Amino acid sequence: MPSLPPHSRGFAWPRVPSSRRVRRALLVPVLLLAGAGCSLALDTESAQCTADSDCERFGTYPLCQEGVCVASGLGPQGCFRGAASSEEQFLNQCTRADCVPFDNCARLGLCDSSGALPDLVPRPP
Structure with a gap:
């Protein structure tokens, strides 16, 4: 007697889930965990x-x-x-002023290349 295929004898082989179904099934919990993680990591308020003291962690007042x-x-x-x-x-x-360096020698032309200072201005009589 010829042998019949398994499905015709009333027997069904267990179906192996496809890799696509497995990935979909794993994707849902991963997305749920990622969403929960973001809400825990981000400040959603x-x-x-509410006061200046709450901002001290940023520095520079x-x-x-x-x-x-x-x-x-x-x-x-x-x-x-x-x-x-x-x-x-x-x-x-504290101040909002900026410190800007000023090169007197270059700007005013009072210094020569030797680094000597110019003569003092005589005191008026």
Whole structure:
């Protein structure tokens, strides 16, 4: 008697899932974990700050304006912020000024190539 194929004898071979189905089945949990990870890593609050002290982690004295930390332009690092009550605090207050180097010799033409300074101007009588 000829042998019949397995499906005609009432027997079904177990179906092996295709690699495409396996990838789809694994993709769903991976996407769910990625979405949860992003929400844990990102700050989803609408306000970044409520006071200037919340912005200190950014350095250079930022200010809190309308819930967002913005650069104040104050410097240099380590300067005194606030109302000065001593001479040291007054001398070290923060400022928005920039320090720009100025080369007197080149700009004013007062120095020669030997590096000697010009003669002093005589005092008026």
